[in-house]
Amino acid sequence: MLRPIVAVARFITFAAVALWDHPELRQRLQEDDDMIEPFAQEVRRYYAFFPFVAAVVRDDFDWQGYRFPKNTRVLLDLYGTNRDRRTWIDPEAFRPERFKQWNGSAYNFITQGGGDYYRNHRCPGEWITIELAKVGTTALTRMMRYAVPDQDMSISINRFPMVPRSRFLIENVASLIPVREETAPEATYDLIGKQLQSNERGIRKEH
Ligand code: HEM
Incomplete structure (x- = not known):
């Protein structure tokens, strides 16, 4: 499970890079729910950090003259393929x-x-990746505020898998969500059930 988690984290890093490169998109993403998925998809198209898959031909065949x-x-x-001019208009532009x-072509x-x-090796984690990239985009735009210090965000496509040189460093992170501590538990117990601490009143704290 570690590999896909790291892979999804990389898309969230690239979502942060895209927001940095296109600051005008941040407000649109904050206001328009229908922009979140197109943005997450464009991050996956534009920053295809895993550039190719390899295979071995099982039986002789011809395809389109090859x-x-x-x-x-x-x-x-x-x-x-994600940047092929025959299918994508202006493929080198980041345009959610x-x-x-x-058209949803496979x-x-x-x-x-x-x-x-169901018949090939296409990644079965693709749907969950899209959902997590959407959650990451929502978190970056609607749930937190952060500053971006000077760093080298250049991306070499010779590096495999692709990643910004500095990754993506942020500082002065603050939540945009009011913090609310849920009702404190009645009591806490250690692993064998011995009571460690009680809280009979279940105080609700709000900040
Ligand atoms: C986040 C970015 C991810 C990328 C870029 C990615 C990429 C890929 C690629 C390129 C393949 C090979 C496809 C092929 O041979 O045609 C693949 C296969 C696979 N992926 Fe992912 N993946 C990601 C996330 C995930 C997640 C989240 C999971 C699981 C929760 C997952 C599970 C798998 C599995 C099990 C296969 C092998 C499928 C097979 O051989 O039949 N991947 N992935």
Whole structure:
């Protein structure tokens, strides 16, 4: 489970980078719920940090004039397919709106593999990744405030998997959500049930 958690964290890092590069998007994301998913999808398209998958041809076949002999090692270009001019208008631009009209094809947006989830090796974690990228985007834009110190956020696509050089450093982090401590538990116990502390009144504290 560690690998996918780190992978999802990387998209949340790239969401923070995209917000830094496009500050005008922050307010739109704060006000318009319908922008959250297109933004998260554009982060996944634009920052496809896992650039290709490898496979070995099982049986000879031809495809679009190319010969694929058995046992040949082949690479599927995830990064390049996500930025292919034949399917994406202005692919080098970070533009979340494009996902408001996206046709949902299984073959042109393949950050986590392409084709049919049930018959191929396409990532079964893709739906959860999208949901977590949306939660991360919501947290960065609506739940917290932070400052971004000077750092080297340049991204080398020769590094695999891709990541900003400084990662993404933030400071002076503050919550935008009023802190409310829920009703304190009646009592706390140690692992074998011995009472450590009691709180008979269950005081509710608000700050
Ligand atoms: C967050 C970013 C993620 C990226 C970029 C990513 C990427 C990929 C890629 C490229 C593949 C190979 C697809 C292929 O061979 O066609 C894959 C497979 C897989 N992924 Fe992910 N993944 C991510 C998150 C997750 C999560 C959250 C989970 C699980 C909770 C997960 C579980 C798997 C599994 C089990 C496979 C193997 C599927 C198979 O071989 O049939 N991944 N992933």
